[in-house]
Amino acid sequence: MWSIFNQLKAIFAPPCLLCGSLDGNLDNYCQGCYDDLPHNVYCCQICAIPFHQAFGTQLICGVCLRQPPKFNQSLVALHYLPPISGLVHAFKDNNDQAAGRLLSACLLAYIEAQKPALPDVLIPMPLHRQRLLSRGFNQAEVMAKRLGKALGIPCHNDLCQRQIDTPSQQGLNKQQRQRNLSNAFVVNQTITKFRHIAIIDDVITTGASVNLLSQALRQASPQPLCIEAWCVARTLPPQSKLHLY
Ligand SMILES: [Zn+2]
Ligand SMILES: [Zn+2]
Known part of the structure; x- marks a missing residue:
């Protein structure tokens, strides 16, 4: 048998x-x-930046304490280290859908293990139109649809758009960059149906994009929102020694 x-x-x-x-x-x-896999076990509750094991859990990092971001918390499954970095590259740049399935499944397993209060809607991090045209798909949207189907949460990919492509920021000074980024996202309609939103993305680096999108979503909502970031992986800060473990 x-x-x-x-x-x-x-x-x-x-x-x-x-x-x-x-x-x-x-x-x-x-x-x-x-x-x-390099699971993200000990991290800041808000931005998910990894801590060394000795720092324990349920903590908030100094950066988030000094200047709380516009999102309430992050659920980030893994560290952006091999083999995750290679899988993300294969998915995004070589359209390897098997790698995409694996990454989505890792994020789903993490979310299910955390047992959070489920959001009303999943919003994939929008790609700039030019990038969408060159890549042919939005990796965050693929993952959001899989998560939405598994968890029974609607996925909206037309609620907001990305107006500024991050690499187009190269060559600008800090002031120009910040002015430019303040208009990075536009929300197409007033948010009336949702109070609890999860932004879905593949990799979180500084959290700047999630922060800007969260700000745009809050500005489009007459009611206070609870906004979470659900991401597959987080890059390690430059001084981190976690890659040695
Ligand atoms: Zn294996
Ligand atoms: Zn933090």
């Missing part, structure tokens, strides 16, 4: 993308490889 089951599984389930074993699930990874 088990051997028939295993044979069928080997036929229908793809091999693990990370080790090639046939123990992979339908989301392209095996349990052993999942356990070995």
Whole structure:
């Protein structure tokens, strides 16, 4: 009986993308490889910047204490380290949908483990039109749709647009950059139906984009909003030694 089951599984389930074993699930990874991923366990509750283990949990970093961001909290599954960085690159730049499935599944597993109060809506981080045209898809939208389907939450990708592409900021000084970024996102309509929003993105680096989008969403809502960022991975700060562990 088990051997028939295993044979069928080997036929229908793809091999693990990370080790090639046939123990992979339908989301392209095996349990052993999942356990070995750089999970973001100890981090700031608001911006999810990783802490060293010794700092414990349920803490807020100094940056967020000094200047609280426009979003309430972040749920970030992993550190942006190999093999996650390679999978993100494969998904975004080489349209590797298997890598995208694996990354979405990791974020979903993290969200389900955290058991947060579920938001009313998922909003994928918008891509600038030019970038969308050159890439052909918005990776955040692909992930948001998967999460929305699994969790039973609607996904809106037409509520807001990105007007400024971040790399187009290169060559501007800090003042020009900030002025430019203040109009980075535009929300198309007054937000009346939603009070609790999760912004979905693949990688959070400084949190600047999430912050700007959160600000634009708040400005478009007559009511206070609870805004979360749900991201697959966070880059480590330059001084972090977590990559050594
Ligand atoms: Zn594996
Ligand atoms: Zn923080």
